[in-house]
Amino acid sequence: MINRLIATALPLLPKRFVWLFSRAYIAGESVNDAMTACRSLNANGIKTTIDILGEFIQNLDEAKKNRDEYMALIDISQLSGIDGNYSVKPTMFGLLIDTEACFGYIREIVSKAAGYGNFIRIDMEDSGCVDLELDLFRRLKAEFPENVGLVVQAYLHRTLDDLKGLMDLHTPALPLNFRLCKGIYTEPAHIAFQRHDEINVHFLEDLEFMFQNGVYPGIATHDRALVDGALRLIDRYDVPRNRYEFQMLYGVAPELRRTIVEAGHTMRVYVPYGRHWFGYSTRRLKENPKIVTSIIKSLLLSR
Template identity: 80%
Template sequence: MLNRLIAGTLPLLPKRFVWLFSRSYIAGETVDDAMAACTDLNAAGIKTTIDILGEFIRNMDEAKKNCEEYLALIDVAQRHGIDGNYSVKPTMFGLLIDAESCYGHLREIVARAAGHGNFIRIDMEDSGCVDLELDVFRRLKTEFPENVGLVLQAYLRRTRDDLKALMDLHTPSVPLNFRLCKGIYAEPGRIAYQRRDEINAHFLQDLEFMFQNGVYPGIATHDRALVDGALALIDRYQVARDGYEFQMLYGVTPELRRTIIEAGHTMRVYVPYGRHWFGYSTRRLKENPKIVNSILKSILLKK
C-alpha cells in the first residue's frame, strides 16, 4: 500500500526531489554522463550496455529523432573505446505506430553497430509487443547474425515455446544470444506467472535449456537465489567462462555484483541515460510499486 502511494505521488513532486530517487539507477541526462558512467564501470572490469531512455512515442518524427540519437551514441561510445554494447526498446522507434518503419530504424542502428563489430540487444517490452519484437529480431538476426540479440522474460507462459521456436536461428558458430530476465511489466495471470517461486523455477528451466543447447545467455538478475541457481547450472554443464555473462541494472545490488566479478564471471551493467528520465522513473514506479522498497534501500545503503 505504502509503495503504491509513494509511486503514485512521485509524478506530482518537484523533479529535483524525484531525482533523489532516480539518480542511483540512471547515469544522467547526457551522452557525456553515460560515457563517464561506462568509463568508471569499465575501469572496474565491468562491461556495459547503454540504453537511451524513451519508450512510447506519439509520431514517427520522434522515432526518427530517437534513431539519430542512437546512431550518434554508437559513434561517440566507439570513439571513447567503451567496452560495451547497446540496448534498444522498439516502441521508441514506432513499433506500435508503423512496424515497418520501426524495423527500418532498428536495421539502421544494428548496421551502424555491426560496422563497429558491435552488438544491439532488443529489450522485451510488455506482452502486447512480444510477437512484433520476435519478428523484428528474426529479420535482423537473419541479416546480421553476430550483431543482434533479444531479451526473453521468464514470467511469460509462452517463453519456453518462443525459445524452442527460435532455435532454428541458432548455429554453433554463431550462437543465439539471449538476455534472460524475470520480466518487469504488470501482466495478467493468463499471460504471466505471478508467484515468485514459479517465476524463479521457469527462469532456471529456461536457463538450463539455453545451456543444453549452446545458447549464450545474459543472466540478468539481482536475485541471489537465481544467481546461485545459475552458478550451479554453469558448474553442472561445465559451461566455459566465455559461454555466458551476468547482467545487472546500473546502481542495483553492487555487493552481489562484486562477488560475481570477484569469482571471475563476466558482468555487464545496463546503463540508462537521457532527458526522459523523469517519465521513465515515475512510470516504472507506477507499473511496479514494489521497486520503491529496493530504490529506498539502495539510496539509504549507498549514501
C-alpha cells in the same frame, strides 16, 4: 505497505523529488554522462550496454530523432573506447505506429554497430509487443547474425515455447544471444506468472534450456537465489566462462555485483541515460518499492 503506497504516489510528485531516487539508477541526461559512467564501470572490469531512455512514442518524427541519437551515441562510444554494446526499445522507433518504419530505423542502428563489430540488444516490452519484437529480431538476425540479440522475460507463460521456436536461427558457430530477465511490465495472470517463487522457477527453467542448447545467455538478475541457481547450472553443464555473462541494472545491488565479478564471471551493466528518465525511474520504483527507504534517507540527509 507504506513503501508500496509511496511508490504508487511518487509519479504524481514533482520531478525534482523523484530525481532523489533516479540519480542513483541513471547515468544522467547527456551522452557525456553515459560515457563517464561506462568508463568507471570498465575500470572495474565491468562491460556495459548503453540505453537511451524513451519508449511508446507518438509519431515517426520522434523515431527519426531517436535513430539519429543512437547513431551519434555509437560513434561517440566507439571512439571513446568503451567496452560495451547497446540496447534499444522498438516502441521508441514506432513499433506500434509503423512496423516497417521501425524495422528500417533499427536496421540502420544495427548496421552502424556492425560496422564497428559491435552488437545491438532488442529489448522486450509488454505482452502486446512480443510477437512484433520476435519478428523484428528474426529479420535482423538473418541479416546480421553476429550483431543482434534479444531480451526474453521469464514471467511470461509463453517464453519457453518462444525460445524453442527460435532455435531454427541457432548454430554452434553463430549462437543465439538472449538476455533473460524476470520481466517488469504489469501483466494479467493468464499471461504472466505472478508469484515470486513461480517466476524464479521458470527463470531457471529457461536458463537451463539455454545451457542445454548452447545459447549464450545474459543472466539478468539482482536476486541472490537466482544467481546461486545460475551458478549451480553453470557447474552442472560445465559451461565455459566465455559462453555466458551476468547482467545488472546501473546502481542496483552493487555488493552482489562485486562478488560475481570477483569470482571471475563476466558482468555487464545496463547504463540508461537521457531526457526521458522520469518514466523509467517510476517503473523501477514500482518494481522495487523497498527503494523508497533509501529515497527518504537521501531527502533527510540533504536537509
